[in-house]
Amino acid sequence: xxxxxxxxxxxxxxxxxKERAEAIGLLQKQKLxxxxxxEDTLLYLLLDGNTxxxxxxxxxxxxxxxxxxxxxxxxxxxxxxxxxxNELIEQFAKxxxxxxMYLITHTAKDFFDRQGYCAIDRAxxxxxxxxxxxxxGLCPSTAVVMKKRI
Numbered sequence: 747x748x749x750x751x752x753x754x755x756x757x758x759x760x761x762x763x764k765e766r767a768e769a770i771g772l773l774q775k776q777k778l779x780x781x782x783x784x785e786d787t788l789l790y791l792l793l794d795g796n797t798x799x800x801x802x803x804x805x806x807x808x809x810x811x812x813x814x815x816x817x818x819x820x821x822x823x824x825x826x827x828x829x830x831x832n833e834l835i836e837q838f839a840k841x842x843x844x845x846x847m848y849l850i851t852h853t854a855k856d857f858f859d860r861q862g863y864c865a866i867d868r869a870x871x872x873x874x875x876x877x878x879x880x881x882x883g884l885c886p887s888t889a890v891v892m893k894k895r896i
Contacts, residue, residue, distance in 0.1 A: 755793060755831075757792055757793075757802075758791050760801075766789055768791065768798060769803075772800075776817040781879070782879035782884060786805070787803050789815070790831075792818075792827060799819055800819060800831045801815055802814075802832075803815035803816075804835065804838075805878060806844065808874070809844055810845070810874065811847055811848070812850075812878055813835065816828070836896050844896065845896060847894045848893050849891075850881060851885075852888060852890065855890045858892050861894070862894050865890050865892050866893045
């Protein structure tokens with residue numbers, strides 16, 4: 747078990763079938779939704795050396811994106827990997843022309859508050875976000891919709 751981050755973690759896009767399966771497997775283990783992941787969903791692996799420490803996903807819509815599937819392996823939580831994962835995914839998104847990130851959560855509001863996201867009224871989310879399966883049913887209607895300009 748690791749007690750601290752020992753190297754500079756790297757965010758790697760899961761391109762191969764094996765890497766995508768590893769990301770999806772981690773999401774299943776964390777009980778996060780996977781039924782709406784398709785070939786357009788960008789999946790990422792956070793690697794510390796050769797060890798997968800977390801995963802994240804993006805569904806991109808013009809200049810905004812739905813941040814999804816953010817997860818850190820259980821024995822690495824509380825060690826800074828979530829913050830690093832979020833910073834790296836935001837950097838990638840910004841470099842890709844995305845200027846606003848949205849997410850839907852019912853368990854991690856406090857974490858994302860600390861990362862600079864703000865809770866918004868569900869009705870103010872862009873139509874592209876409202877039409878996602880996460881918005882319309884996978885996440886409960888009581889889940890918090892959050893936004894961050896990057």
